[in-house]
Amino acid sequence: MNFRKYRSLWVLLLCCYSAVAFGQPLPAADIPVTVGGVLLKNPWAGGLNCPQPSAVDLNNDGLQDLYIFDRVGDVHLTFINQGTPGHPDFVLAPEYALNFPVIHNWCLLRDYDGDGIQDIFSYSDQAFDAVMVYKGHYQAGKLAFTRFHFQGPADVIYIPGPTQLYVSTIDYPAVDDLDCDGDLDILTFNVAGGIIELYTNRSVEMGYGRDSLIYKLAEGCWGGIYESGLQVEVTLSPVMGECADHFWDPDDTPLQFRHSGSTLVTFDGDGDGDKELMLGDLSFSNLNYLVNGGNCQKAWITDQNALFPNTAQLAEIPLFPAAFYLDVTGDGKRDLLAAPNNKLGSIDQNCFWLYQNTGQDNAPAFSLQQKNWLVDGMIDLGTGARPVFVDVDADGLPDLVAGNYSIYAPFGAKDPRVFYFRNTGTASQPAFTLTNSDFMGMNAFSASSFAFTPCFGDLDGDGDLDALVGEQFGHLFFVENTAGPGQPMAFKPAVYDYKGINVGQASVPQIIDLNRDGLPDLLVGERNGNINYFQNTGTAQNPEFNPDPESAPNNFFLGQVDTRIMGYTTGYSAPWVQEVNGQYRLFTGTEVGRIESYSNIDGNLGGVFTTDTETYGQIAAGERTQVTLADINNDGKLEIAVGNFRGGITIYETDLDGPPVGTVQPHDRPQLVELFPNPTAGDFFLRRLSADPAPLELRIFDGTGRLAEARTVPFPDQTLRIGTADLANGVYWVEVRQGAILQVARVVLLKAD
Template identity: 35%
Template sequence: MKKSYLLFYLLSIISLVQAQSVKLSYYNQIPILNKNGTDTLQYPFTGGLNAAQFSAIDLDGDGIKDLFVFDRAGNKILTFLFKNGKYIYTPKYESMFPELNSWVLLRDYNCDGKMDIFTEVDHNAQPDKSKFIYSGGIRVIQNVSTKAGEFKWLQTQNQLYDTGSQTEPPVNISLASTDLPAIEDIDNDGDMDLLIMPLAKNVITYYQNLSKEKGYNCDSLIYVFRDECWGYIYYKVVKNEFALNDMSPCSRNYFNKTMHNGTTLCLYDKDNDGDKDLLYGDVSYNSLLLLENGKSINKKNLDSIISQDTIFPRNTKAAVIEFPAAYMLDVDGDTKKDMLITTNMDGSAKNKDNISFYKNTGTATVPAFQYQRNNFLIEEMIDLGGGSFPTFVDIDSDGDVDLVVSTQGEFTQTSNSNDYLVLYKNTGTPTKPVYQLSDTNFLSINNSTQKILRIMPSFGDLTGDGKPDLLIGDLNGKMHFYQNISNGLNINYIKLSGDYFGMYGGTSAAPQLVDLNKDGKLDIVMGRKNGTLAYFENNGTITAPNFSTTPTIDSIGKFTVAESVLSGGVPYYFDGYSMPYVCDLDKDGRYEVLVGSEQGRIFLYNNFEANPNRKCAEIDKIFTDDPSAAAANLKFGTRASVTTADINKDGKFEIIIGNQRGGLRVYQAQISGVISGVKLQQVAEPTFVIYPNPAKELLTIKGDYNLNGMKYTIVNLIGEVIGNGEFTSYLNELNVSDLLPGLYIISASNINGQKLNARFLIR
């Protein structure tokens, strides 16, 4: 008996002697319910939306336009298929697009039926890598795909130029990275022209594409500076309006006036008169201007704005949002272009329920827009506003894993200075979890007189009573300790310290409670702004922890997640904002650490331990949005954070990722490996759960079906049988007060030979 249980334990947890591979695939099989429990979110794990930009594209080659979304916040791409009148989030297409920055508009510039990319210049993509582009501009990437549902790209130009001068070299067409240009066929000749508001000017400039005029059909980008003051108007910044009916604004000294510093432009023909009217958004205001083009009645056939509407759209609910941007595309499948309005601001703007859908109730040629709702797409996803930092914990001690997320919330309500916690309770079973929004201000932390900025939570039993306590790191590097004094299902925490042991975790401290040195006591691994990790060893006891004010190891693992770009040949490092989660991801008995970062990547390092001299190796390219495809170096959005748990007890870790957009993404681990040439089968987790774990006196065993009649045995780590018995019901309670502190294995079997196994810790 001893040998058989020892063999079972060794096959379950011993280290692998040969290399293992880690692949984390997008996972969307976890139901999320709203607070009333009446609605299941269709695509909860998209990661949220803050400053989205929209373009239509046929992603799967079925002839139906799908939806490409680019979020300026974190430079994140999201892809949605349009099927049976609904959008289906399909992330496998996202990694098929190149890395893009600041803004993206998809346009078919060469008339081949495939959408190409117009976007911000790649600032570090020069032939001479020692040079760095500081000024903004426009990059064009051609769609050269040959197979439906798969994308290949060819960068046509990293910088668009004005080629109109016969004597001077081409001049860069400058565009601030904060702006959104209009890329449309303005002169109705079949090629893509360009409207921008130049840097430090208050007039709109028109660049004409001469591809057709020069006999190249529409497959070239030959831009010529055509009109410095398109429409014969100039912008009056202090009033959010344009001066009209001035045929020569550029002849005067308007460039000495107050200038704009952020613009969005959207062209469409509102009245089917053959000229393009303009929707204008400014960074300083929260409403769009509609500028009517009178080119069709102008004697010289020139674009000239003849009227403006400062309330748009009229006769319905007008859009009111900071730095507004409009997008014209058919989003409901009726072949008529609708309108989406949202913010173009990454930061100080409304970042929740901020995408307004206006249905075109008119015709394809003379549109009429009617407001529908302000949560387009967002209504089917978890989106808490600004910043999300998830962690798993059995908050109500019922044996299944709940989800707690810290957030900065909706900016117009919190101004990023009133963070709080949100609780999603697991209302399903241990093997079939269902998460329901339970509390939008969990523990009422933001009601305190002392607000906590940048809440970074971690749960763990620091008092030895079997209940998960709460440790919070903050923006200023302090630790806040909340003791769990709950009684059964009644959740109750009390704050005991706002400066726990006087510890300084570094700016934007992100603690994780974990027994790193495996002495039975919870230590702290700390993420921070500089991108490294610090280790604070627990020098106390299980019931009375003790931490030093300074790290035991200041840079454990000897790595940083701070990334860099070249500037003049010299690397410039961004802030790292490391956010760690230590776990045994491949179940080989040794710790790995997943680390979120400022630039949106999740890094994985192996052999992570409390050793001041060990330098951890990075395991690269572990995530994939398509389970059938190879893993890639994906980005999840600014300030990516990470946590893991086996939430459905199938033996595979789920990895949940937060980011600055306020949403979540979930991936599932696929681990493969060998021991001495023999293929390793992952040992399945039990279909019953035990709690509390760690335990002290009483241990409850709960199954997702009746355990009555199943015989169980408890063994220690050396295979000795410590106790045995028989379950009598669905819910069973065992007295374990006589067991010494340590790790134990409980196994059970029924008359059909089905075997269940689980581990528990006695403290």
């Protein structure tokens, strides 16, 4: 649908610049995950699609840790090396990422001033193509950064004068010592896009120290090569000091223009002291290794290998590969990593290729070790992830179900799926095991639909939880659960276009009784950033929804929530309403990756919700976040799981009180009451077991987390009858609290028809 209105300008400015001012960072939850019989090393890292790695000492302990910037979502990932010298062991440590500044498109860590601390070279934040720099330092034992200020109208590298050093949004430059004088130079393609320019750092030569950065154009056609973009090989110059085919003249501009889109990394590949170049191009899948037959003062590319390193171990990454040179095996010799540089339309699971250096650091020999380095330790569903917690197998433990956008397939095909991770842990210590990679058989629709976003709720009033699945084109799939109350889910084939609802693009549904009339309603997020409310006007057994979101009692602009920010025409809202202390609270994912939180929802479905924060928990999981909350470890507090467009999931602990979702009481926790009969065909009873005279706080929730009843049970009441006349068949969760003691029990209601 066409969304008709933006927020006012001041709200948009607040969205854009409010950054991390609201609340403290949430602690990451540590929950084991097993895939294919292997316990994942970093399951909740959030996946990788376009990783750009750099070696760095994050905690000043002398060991080389790992930093990754991923272009998909512009996210920082930090991994501490918990191994020993020569045997690295990279473990996710997200607390170190909080010290990194906001960065877009590309990022390299390099030590420009020789103090042993890595600094940042990255794409400019000044709305034009340029390079900005941050100086690294340690603060309370953690690497932190301060902006390097250049003389000029913007804090970017000039060359010198009023012109900035140009690097495009989709290129990846080389920052290395190219002229062998000990400081860092920059290689980048020129504005026309076919010729490489060398900018040398002249600060030392001009009488300044290495703490200054003064760049000057030294070579307008570095290596003499020309990249047409029409073929994988570059055109070589037959004469040192001349540009290939005379496409460049120092007193003129290039005669031919080509698209932007190239990646560069330099290293000494043959031990002669000068630097060779590894080149990736937007139009091709392979890397081209260019041999420098010149010297440090004048580069001259004399040979190339477009089938690097050889046909048997070909680095073929569709589409637009980038290469990186750093030691990740701990043997003191830098290895080669290769990954996609294209945000969409490239491999998204086996996307981090490790070529171990079996030669010397300055004369490497590369051997392909694996194509999923580091990714094999993460939940990575390809591209996109929509998580939700639900008890699939009726064992009382919350399982994890997650849909994806797609797994990469060649020729523009799609491979969307819904994944089922069974909870194989306990009530207080959850653990997830991937059990089904095509849950509910949704992959059968891949020829016509993708971007699956599942949710669960009892839509037909039969006491079990059915599924709705959103998709790319704004419709909904209905997947009926025929198992019955308290039984493992059993689904009929999915049916497309539920109730004719279509919100335009990228539908993200939730089933919830938002107006608290006892009937399940629908919330549906969408590409435009608004949230659609569809009120159920039918009955428990026969739900009815008017498919027009602008027709009352529906509301296409629920709470006037708009997840777009300035400069964006889309917002990709992904709502999740959660009951917190008896009141509804709305959390929503966004296109830019933040989690927004709203209150003042109950009784205000036609009004404006109160914005609690637009940066909940300082979560920065990457673009197109999708969120769900549940108490999955039975501690009375909610966990929040966040999917992102890299195909991964992150999970955090919160201090929010919330209802249980598919949890049973741990055996070692004190029992406050005994519940009987269970299952029950009518009323059920709670017998008090605690001798403590303090009153019991009782809450009963239905299978969707809606509060059905709440009361205080005074002492000395020993047996309490719970009436079920107003309750539909299904699974209910009885929460009993006395002081710090919490008991949760599941009861199955099976009244006769």
